[in-house]
Amino acid sequence: MNATTPGVHLNPHERVAQGKAARARVPRSSHAVFEPPADRPDPVGTIEHQSASRLPELVPIRYGRMLESPFRFYRGAASIMATDLGAAPDTGLFAQLCGDAHLLNFRLLASPERHLVFDINDFDETLPGPWEWDVKRLAASLVIAGRANDFSEKQRKGVVRGTVRAYREAMRGFAGMRNLDLWYLQGDTDRLRELMPEDMGKRARERMSNALTTARTRDSLQAFQKLTKVIDGERRIAPDPPLIVPLTDLLPDVEREVLEQQIRHLIAQYGRSLPSDRRHLLEQFRLVDIARKVVGVGSVGTRCWVVLLVGADDGDPLLLQAKEADTSVLAPYAGAAEYENQGERVVSGQRLMQATSDIFLGWERATGIDGLQRDFYVRQLRDWKGIARPELMAPEQMEFFGSLCGTTLARAHARSGDRIAIAAYLGRNDSFDRALAEFAELYADQNERDFQSLADAARTGRVTAESA
Template sequence: MTEPNIFTAFLPAAERAAYGRSARNRVSRSDHSHFEAGRDRPDPIGVIERQSATRVPELVPIRYGRMLESPFRFYRGAAAIMAMDLGRFPDTGLRVQLCGDAHLLNFRLLASPERHLVFDINDFDETLDGPFEWDVKRLAASFVIAARANGFPVKEQNSAVQTCVQAYRERMREFAGMGTLDIWYAQDDTDHMRKLLASSMDKEARRRADEATAKARTRTHLQAFAKLTEASAEGRRIAPDPPLITPLRDLTAESGAAEQEKELQVILDDYAHTLSAERRHLLRHYRLVDIARKVVGVGSVGTRCWILLLLGRDDDDPLLLQAKEAQESVLAAHTHGERYDNQGRRVVSGQRLIQTTSDIFLGWTHVVGLDGHERDFYVRQLRDWKGIARPETMGPDLLRLFARLCGASLARAHARSGDPVAIATYLGGSDRFDRALTVFAQAYADQNERDFAALGAASRSGRVTVEEL
């Protein structure tokens, strides 16, 4: 379990460094190599089932179906299992605002409000205050799992992990020497990414990087609008694609749909109050015209998620928002972090703290549903210049380049919320921590495969119901 947060940023640098060095007495760098499930480890399928109990029942089989597609897809849906595992071991006590689900597919190209492309963390559903190494370990293990899926030998798997962790450690060292505002303003735009990778990018890597950048710029809200909507007698409306996208009008009887639409209008109205005044003014230029339930991701499948279609001047002036249910972070049971009265606010606060440029429409709300249950939501734009990595298409060299980007980006996120001097001193100048996490990542990838097999057995025995789409 973690110790209460000790905020060290106001102390002299020498004292902050001493605090980081003393953390080695709690957990040495080499100790991070250790992972053993133990006989008292709770049933991993039970952990997933407890999450499923609070979700939309008819969507839960889709979640299991997606998790059974591959060990990597399972890993994406098993953040609660890994949080349980990490929480059973001693930690450094060097706390940051954690992403909470820092696997490699949660790093991608995003659009800043100034319309620049930046590389950053994308998913914050599990964000919470906790020990920095939990994010690094989840990211490291994801590279082993992805490399195994590509058939890479162990040497190449380990190389990706070491590259990732080394980039984290070296960039944290850079931040330790920077001023507070310089750290806050730092961002990984395309120019910085090229500089970071210049020494190791060959012609093919540059081509792939340019291609990914160009593709991300095409993934605008207008592209999403064209893909997700269709013309109707009433105007542009969300196109059904059940069960993945189901318009509200198709989910309930006409009377029930009207009541649910009122509920979602309340979500929208209350959410607007969490925006700054100028953004509330901007939102008032749009009117809500359609709503649909959407199935998203892997680990999030079954949580309530709505697409809200708003139109401005006319049918060619859309705004697509996503209102996603926010439940308690999977980390909450394993840390002594701050407890929030609204889980949507937790997600938004965490995102604003560790992401360099957040969506201008990012906000939160709370609603009492027609079923009497109280639920929290956070709201953001559905899509805005998102470039998503495809690790299955990467060779070993390209995967290492991506690992370097992810490790460096995670260090930037942690340096904003934690103490980079203490963390950098703890990590030190040697590769001891890097090598330890390589051993850990291999061990945890093995455990992930065993848990994946356990879910398959639960499906075959009828313990869980699976739907493949």
């Protein structure tokens, strides 16, 4: 099933043959179809099942965020789409998947060398699986965002075709590269201005330049200044309930002390998953405060801790985020992870897919105050991040952004999957591009129906939704 099985080294002709054989099993044009089966699982039930293991007091916030718009719903509904994709025929050509490759999970990030790069950001659902699942999730997200902007169907299909074409052409280019050249390749933003099409206009170009500049200011010091303040002479994480709740405000004294020791142990022990030089760097910091944080849309309700550490003094801060890692939503359909620790699954997938990763990215298992063990991954809270604003994009801007996402996703898949076989499957013509444009429209229709199902469940009291 996976053309890159360790220890099996096929020659390029054999790999091309595998890609073309996959066309016989699953023709490229067949990807245009999305027909939900009669026994499709209830989407609200799927979300409720996922919420069952989360902090119950935060689950209404999750539902409230998902009900803000069909796009926000889509961001929180990776488990629903995994069910739909898993029920359909696939190419059998595996790569490491993001698992939740919607357009807002591509953004500006800092490399360890302090370069600004464009890359995938979220890997909570990462797992090896059919490469096209990520492409379909990205394509559908663009249509849903385009509908929110009142783009015409023709404009939306143009955005998706441009995005998928960028993926296809990039994969074909990567297929001809040496392994080491591909591995060293980064999405350096110095070339973004060069890649912008001339018809984007002056205002769009200015917005891109401003985004690059702003991303460089969104570093750990900026997060430190925004999220902390001096309380009784000590630097502490500033409360913003229910989104940020310091540990001192969260639990009674005895339970708080137990949980604080457990989180301190988590941070101390997770250093074992870091390379020795970075472990040494981590040891130069001391932990001074902890808070619970509500993050994202789909992740709301998972246990997520913001940990404030300082080095020489308050002017030498480090903000880490320790986030609970559960089983990937892809696992029932793509197979279980090879890692026992789900945090290690996330970290390993991220390191494989990203051109360069956070120097403090690691994992650990921790025991909660309820006595249950849970897996976590740890990273810096913020380091030169810039996020897209799709609601401000015109069709040509969204197509340009989509092409960046498509190229970036192709590079990530090429690092782990058989890029020659995938490129051979995709071919030179636009058959797959056109098929994905049709699929994305059909899936956006399904997403709107699922969004309405959750809205009906909130209206009837089946679920409780809160704004926060």
